[in-house]
Structures are given as C-alpha cells and as structure tokens.
Amino acid sequence: MNLLESVGAGARDMASHKGRAVITIVGIVLGTASVVAVLSLMRGGEKQTEDFFDEMGGLRELRITNQHSHDIFQTAAERASERLTYRDAQAIRRECPSVLTVDPEITEFLAVAYGEKTFQMKVLGTNRDYPHADNMPVAEGRFITDKDCENYANVVMMGPTYKEDLFGEEEAIGKTITIEGIPFEVVGIMQKKEFYFEGSGGSDRNVLEWFNRSHYIPITTMVRRFTVNDRLDGLEISATTIEAVPALTEEANRVLLRRHGVEDFNVESKSDQIRQRNEQEAFFNIIFWAVAFVSLFVGGVVIANIMLASITERIREIGVRKAIGASSRDVFIQFLVEALVVTASGGALGILLGLGMVALTDKVLNMPTAVTPGILLIAFGCSVAVGVIFGLFPAIRAARLDPVEALRYQ
Amino acid sequence: MLIRTEDLTKTYDLGEVEVRALRGVTFGIEEGEYVAIMGPSGSGKSTLMHILGCLDTPSTGRYFLNGTEVSDLHGRALARVRNKEIGFVFQNFNLLPRVDLVANVALPLVYLGGMNRSDRRKQAEGALDSVGLGHRLKHRPNELSGGERQRASIARALVNEPSILLADEPTGNLDQKTGREIMAILDELSGAGKTVIIVTHDSNVASHARRTVEIEDGAIAREGRA
Structure with a gap:
C-alpha cells in the first residue's frame, strides 16, 4: 500500500469515526492555536519594540551618554x-x-x-x-x-x-x-x-x-x-x-x-537597547511557551490514548488485514498515517482558530501581534510532530499484534 | 503437489507448561483437491489451519506451498504469501464494518500493490458479481444478511486468485438453509478446479469434501475419501 493511499484510508477512517476524530482533534486544535497565538504575541511585542526604535532613528544609531x-x-x-x-x-x-x-x-x-x-x-x-x-x-x-x-x-x-x-x-x-x-x-x-x-x-x-x-x-x-x-x-x-x-x-x-x-562616557547601540528590552520580555515568553507546550502535550496524550483504545476496538480488523496480506509495516504505516491525518487536520483547524484568537487579542485586548508565515509553519510542524511522537507507540502496538491472536479476539 | 508438510509440530510455551498443539503432521494436498480438516475443539485443527494459512509458523518440521518452503518465512515474506496464495473465509466473516463491499473485497488487492484504485474496484466488483452480490456493491456489511456477508467474504478470498481457498467453519454462524447455499458455492468453486480446504467439526459440512483428514490430539487420526 503506498503512502497516498494510506493518507486516503486514514482520512476515510477518520470520516467514519466522526465522534472519535472530534475528541482527538480538540486537543491538537487548542495546542496548535495556542502556539500560533503565543508566537504571534511574542513576535508582535518584538516587532513593536523594533518599530519604536526604528521610529527613534533606526538601528544604525549610537547613543553617547556621560557616565x-x-x-x-x-x-x-x-x-x-x-x-x-x-x-x-x-x-x-x-x-x-x-x-x-x-x-x-x-x-x-x-x-x-x-x-x-x-x-x-x-x-x-x-x-x-x-x-x-x-x-x-x-x-x-x-x-x-x-x-x-x-x-x-x-x-x-x-x-x-x-x-x-x-x-x-x-x-x-x-x-x-x-x-x-x-x-x-x-x-x-x-x-x-x-x-x-x-x-x-x-x-x-x-x-x-x-x-x-x-x-x-x-x-x-x-x-x-x-x-x-x-x-x-x-x-x-x-x-x-x-x-x-x-x-x-x-x-x-x-x-x-x-x-x-x-x-567618563558610554557608547551604546540601539540594538543593545532592543536586546535588553527583549530580555525583559523573555520571562513572559517562557510562560507563553509553557502554555503552548502543555496544550500540545495534552493533545498528544489524548491522541495516544484514543488510538490505543481504537486499536483494542480494531484488533480484529488488524487480524483480518494481516490475514489477507498486510505486513506489520503496512499496519504500522496505516496507524501512523491515521494519527498524522488527525493531527494535521487538527493543526490546520488550530491555525485557523489561532488566527481568530490573534485577531481577537489584537482587537479586544489591544495587544500587539504579528503573524508571519514562519509562525504558521512552526505551529503546523508542532501538530505534525505531536502526531508522529504520540502516534508512534500505538502504531507499533498495532503492527506487533499476532494475526492469530488478533483474529481470535472477541 | 500443492501442499506438502513434513512432521509439523507446534509447541506453545506457556511458562510452566508446554502445550503441544501439533505432534508431527505429515500430509499433502494436490492442486484442485477438496479437503475437509476435521476434529473436535482442542484437537489442533485450528493450529494446523493457521500454519497452512501462513498465519503462524511451525515449531519444527517443514511446510512446502506451491513448491516453496514457507516454514522458514517470517514477517513481510509470509504476509506476501498469505496475500498471493491464500484466500481466507472466516466463520464470522470478518468484513470491515465501516466500508462498503467493494472496498472490503478490494482490500487484498491494495496489499498486493501495483493496481490503481479503479482497476481494483473493477476486479472487486467482478468477484462480488461471481458470488451473486452484483446488486449489493455499495452496501456496508451491516446492511446485509449473514449469507450475503459470507458470500462477500468468499469474494474477498477469491479476488487475488489465490491457489488455496481456506475456509474456517464457513457455515458456523449461518442457519442451515444459508449454510447449504454457501457450501454450494464452495462446491462450485471446487468443481471449477479451485483447491478448497474446509476446517470444520460438522460432518455434514465435511461430507461436501472429497477427502477428509481427521485430527485428534495434535496428529492425524484418520483419513478418508468420499
């Protein structure tokens, strides 16, 4: 079975287990959305600082003070x-x-x-x-x-x-x-x-x-x-x-x-000042990152759990697939791809939600935000990484099932 | 000779105790034969079926299928043999519940590889047609009767044109009338030259075969020909 077919099969499987897919996706959606929001807020803060210094004369400037x-x-x-x-x-x-x-x-x-x-x-x-x-x-x-x-x-x-x-x-x-x-x-x-x-x-x-x-x-x-x-x-x-x-x-x-x-003087560049300011903000960034990380981790654990549960539910299916010619590798790929399809769709939805959150933060809380393609890429990458990391264990479990045992399972 | 086994044994190591499920089975099946493997539960007939169907490997002894020794194969190679040489028919049908019959029947072709989706579906539709389910292509298993499900699973077993059709209690979950219909299909396939092996404890079912092999206590107790 080639990869494209696996993706198709994964998508079809997800579509046929709507309830399960929704629950699985929620964690990833929230995690990805918070990554987008966090990075956009961080970038927004940095950009505002840069803009401020830019307005003050740009980065080519040095300030000389008495000291x-x-x-x-x-x-x-x-x-x-x-x-x-x-x-x-x-x-x-x-x-x-x-x-x-x-x-x-x-x-x-x-x-x-x-x-x-x-x-x-x-x-x-x-x-x-x-x-x-x-x-x-x-x-x-x-x-x-x-x-x-x-x-x-x-x-x-x-x-x-x-x-x-x-x-x-x-x-x-x-x-x-x-x-x-x-x-x-x-x-x-x-x-x-x-x-x-x-x-x-x-x-x-x-x-x-x-x-x-x-x-x-x-x-x-x-x-x-x-x-x-x-x-x-x-x-x-x-x-x-x-x-x-x-x-x-x-x-x-x-x-x-x-x-x-x-x-008795001090020559200081604007980039020194920007760096100082960003260092002050670094603490808040750590908190933001922690929130995003926990959300993604929880999303990943949910995925691993639901996938393990679904493996139990599908032991016979795995047995049948093996009986008619699926290798362990085929089963492994099938389950991993299913996890990836779930997390990637969760990631895509999460990005949309994240953009919504960013827009809301911008409008309601009046906080500076900046969304860049890089941020969206990182957020999507995080969701896919969660899929791989947390999909791996269930996929290995599924692949290792003995076909005879699996077929006998009631 | 399509199937030849030499002194097959299977021992399950359950920690303290060893269970000897097969104690040396030597026999052969010619191409085109219609064989019933019989025996009470616990006799080892299921173990023998799993080994013949390449779902399991013997502890000792040799198993030649279609001229290839498969007793040494593992993992992917064994999966390949199952895919190309064996068509399974299960007592409880074992169709995937969430996809339609065409997708179910086309599944072995997916693992065979080298065919595009529409060719696979076409071939699956042909197989379903040959068991009289040409009008049920888009139905899901739970929308069908037991007999129809078993016919679909026969179609799935045949779609790869395997050398052996291996049926495990094919009528076990069916009423008598439907069971007879299923056996008629198997008879017909045998008549057309297919090698059919039925594993059963039901002597009525076994009577359809032209040869019976009775397993008791992990070894062949009797053989008979109709």
Whole structure:
C-alpha cells in the first residue's frame, strides 16, 4: 500500500469515526492555536519594540551618554574632564570614518514669546543632523542647516504642538518670535511624531510627544546666547551602515577617550537597547511557551490514548488485514498515517482558530501581534510532530499484534 | 503437489507448561483437491489451519506451498504469501464494518500493490458479481444478511486468485438453509478446479469434501475419501 493511499484510508477512517476524530482533534486544535497565538504575541511585542526604535532613528544609531562617578568619588582625571561637549561632537565628525551623522543636543527651558503670548518652553540646540538621526521629517519650511550653525543664526524650527500653542492656525513660517527677548525667525515646522504602545493601558499616550513640544535652534546659537559652556545633554551619532556600527563604536570610543583622558562616557547601540528590552520580555515568553507546550502535550496524550483504545476496538480488523496480506509495516504505516491525518487536520483547524484568537487579542485586548508565515509553519510542524511522537507507540502496538491472536479476539 | 508438510509440530510455551498443539503432521494436498480438516475443539485443527494459512509458523518440521518452503518465512515474506496464495473465509466473516463491499473485497488487492484504485474496484466488483452480490456493491456489511456477508467474504478470498481457498467453519454462524447455499458455492468453486480446504467439526459440512483428514490430539487420526 503506498503512502497516498494510506493518507486516503486514514482520512476515510477518520470520516467514519466522526465522534472519535472530534475528541482527538480538540486537543491538537487548542495546542496548535495556542502556539500560533503565543508566537504571534511574542513576535508582535518584538516587532513593536523594533518599530519604536526604528521610529527613534533606526538601528544604525549610537547613543553617547556621560557616565561618571558621584562627585565625591571622582578621580582627578574625571574632575579634569569637561564631559561630552560640542567640540567632542565636531571631533567625532572629523575623525571617525564610519560616521554618517552627528547629532549633539543641549536642552534649555527658556521664555518664548509671540505677540501677547509668553511661555516657558523647551528649546533644543542641535544641528542639521537632528531630523536625519532621529527620523523626523519636516512638515513645512526647512530644518537648521550647517550655514545656520556657522553663522550663529537666530532661526528656529518649531515642533507642531508648540507651533499650535503660539500661533494656532496662523501661518508661522517667516514670522519672528523671541527667546529670552532675542528675536528668532521661524524657518520650519516639524511633522507630528506619534507612537502608541498597544496594551497594558498605555495605549492613549503618545510616547513621542516630547519631540512635538520643542523648539529647535542651531546649537552654536544656543551655546553663544543661552549657556555658559558647550556641555551636551545628549549626543547621538549614526553609522554609514548597520554593519559599520561596531566600527563606529570603536572609533567613537577611541576619539572620546583621547579627548577626555578618562572613560567618563558610554557608547551604546540601539540594538543593545532592543536586546535588553527583549530580555525583559523573555520571562513572559517562557510562560507563553509553557502554555503552548502543555496544550500540545495534552493533545498528544489524548491522541495516544484514543488510538490505543481504537486499536483494542480494531484488533480484529488488524487480524483480518494481516490475514489477507498486510505486513506489520503496512499496519504500522496505516496507524501512523491515521494519527498524522488527525493531527494535521487538527493543526490546520488550530491555525485557523489561532488566527481568530490573534485577531481577537489584537482587537479586544489591544495587544500587539504579528503573524508571519514562519509562525504558521512552526505551529503546523508542532501538530505534525505531536502526531508522529504520540502516534508512534500505538502504531507499533498495532503492527506487533499476532494475526492469530488478533483474529481470535472477541 | 500443492501442499506438502513434513512432521509439523507446534509447541506453545506457556511458562510452566508446554502445550503441544501439533505432534508431527505429515500430509499433502494436490492442486484442485477438496479437503475437509476435521476434529473436535482442542484437537489442533485450528493450529494446523493457521500454519497452512501462513498465519503462524511451525515449531519444527517443514511446510512446502506451491513448491516453496514457507516454514522458514517470517514477517513481510509470509504476509506476501498469505496475500498471493491464500484466500481466507472466516466463520464470522470478518468484513470491515465501516466500508462498503467493494472496498472490503478490494482490500487484498491494495496489499498486493501495483493496481490503481479503479482497476481494483473493477476486479472487486467482478468477484462480488461471481458470488451473486452484483446488486449489493455499495452496501456496508451491516446492511446485509449473514449469507450475503459470507458470500462477500468468499469474494474477498477469491479476488487475488489465490491457489488455496481456506475456509474456517464457513457455515458456523449461518442457519442451515444459508449454510447449504454457501457450501454450494464452495462446491462450485471446487468443481471449477479451485483447491478448497474446509476446517470444520460438522460432518455434514465435511461430507461436501472429497477427502477428509481427521485430527485428534495434535496428529492425524484418520483419513478418508468420499
């Protein structure tokens, strides 16, 4: 008997034992469905993290932060260091071959006025790399240019929320506002940035709103007009390619160490951050996996049991088949294929149910999910594997039956 | 000679005790013979039938079927011999309950291999027709009378054109009238040249055969010819 016929026979047998097939299938359907749901939730979480970092500027970025001991524990070298400065940023741009963008940032809260309105507002001194590095398109006008930085120009780019606050619906480009009494020309408006983490109750908070509530001015202007030194609050640099990230990390470390004389800074890649975040989620993933595994295991045990019971019920059938020429191998294949037909159909139904569960989770619980072909393949593979593993023992039992004993069985 | 046995013995080892079901059976059956193997229950006739039908192997002794020694064969090879050389007819019919008659009768052809589904069904339909069940092809066994079921099982036994038809108490579960119908079919097959072996304890059934072999206590006690 060839394999195709065995599958046909298995399907026909299943169709003729509908009740048995349904009971057998339920476990596998649930198990497969939970595998689909679990993997989709896991993938959804990962994807959301990736999307978030992507929105924040992608994986080519490195964040450089100050990292020094508490004042009283500082060494002389640490005390002597100026920490991260605008000059460091310029040195990195000059000396690191793998660098694409350098985005130094100094943030101040300053009095900003237009007409009758005056607010205490966040002003960020930066340069032309800011929108590039942080993936921020311009809605209107332009961003700060190299020329603005060279000329210490009094120009400002506004975040969309601040623009609303000061101008409402009024056209802002070309108008003049004052920052701490100094006139600045509005040259551009940023596009609104939005990102919402789904689920865990945080769904209505735009976690990127701080970008919208900011004015952007040339960092040179910031240093000359509003700060006492050029110490940076943040420095983000990006590599020419994702592959160049390790090289850039090395280069930036070397340049900064030479300039500071002490390692009072930390160069961290976005992929480090993503990895940290995923490690935090790993614990939940283990629980998810355990649930899926238990469901599949229970499904498998049910299959093994029902198949063993059905072998008892079918001992005579096995005897007859052997009497008319079935070899042990034929019987083994028949029973294994029957198990596989059951689990594969269970797997297919389970995938459908799983997709339903995923859609429901997405809609009702508002949790991030992502279904990929790989997930469906894994889930189906799990159901088939259960069929093989738990179908094996009953199939061996059936194949080993002695035809004389089997025919005599009442 | 179609069947030749030399000093067949069968011993079952039941732990403490050994049961000697056959104690040396030597006999032969020519092609086309109509033989009844008789004996009370416990005589060893069932064991002999199982060995002749290649369902079981002898402990010692040799068994030649159609010129091949089959006493040494096991597993797949023995299954192959059962499939090609032996057609079984059982007392309780042993049809598969959940498939129709055509599928039941076509089953030996499935294990024979090398035929596609429609050819198998065609051949099975022919076999069913030859036992007068051409109008019952799509019925399931539980929709048929006992006589019809036994006729279907004869059709199944014949479908592979085996060299031997081996019937174990073929009328045991049938009323007298139906039993006679079944025996008429076997007589007819024998008349057409088929080798037929009936295992029975019923002397009326045995009287249809042209030769009887009586087994008692694991050995041949008497042989007779009609």
